[in-house]
Amino acid sequence: MTDLSTKPYLIRAIYEWCADAGFTPYLSVKVDANTRVPMEYVKGGEIVLSISQQATRDLTIGNEVVQFSARFNGVSREVSVPIYAVQGVFARENGRGVFFDPETPPEIENADTGASMGATQIASRAPASRTPILQAVPQTAALVDQPTDSDVGQGVKSAEPESPDGPDKPDKPKGPPRGNLRIIK
DSSP: OOOOOSHHHHHHHHHHHHHHHTOOEEEEEEOOTTOBSOGGGOBTTEEEEEOOTTTEEEEEEOSSEEEEEEEETTEEEEEEEEGGGEEEEEETTTOEEEEEOOOOOHHHHTOSSOSSSOHHHHHHSOOOOOOEEEEEOOOOTTTTOOOOSOSSSBSBOOOOOOOTTOTTSOOOOOSSOOOOOOOOO
């Protein structure tokens, strides 16, 4: 029997928690040859994607891959991220989520002869642990304060100059105002 990973289940759970709490779920992804994302938004081999209902269409978080359509700078693009490439899933507003140890792609893990990499390179790699790390992301400009041309409908955040109000002004919540909840019977 094959070992069933908990990673896709944790990604789905944090996604649902974000949706229920009114937060914006983000995926942190390590980009490789098997990852289909707009390469112009990749920085340092990584990309952070918004996977909110407003930013994506036809989102599927499967056991092997996360797939969806999103608009990047007004152009609809198909995104496909293997589960092993997901480094974390977290809420934009407070940085809470689940972060994972780095994983090697399945073809490297299953390489018996080291055809895709030298045998010494494979041996020197630390084995990837599949145990998630639960933590909160610090509110840093590198992860959180990276708005795009449009906050709604964009699947990725990129750097933008500081606002004239100053760097310490907190982000305002996006979407309709929350509060004044009424229960109608």
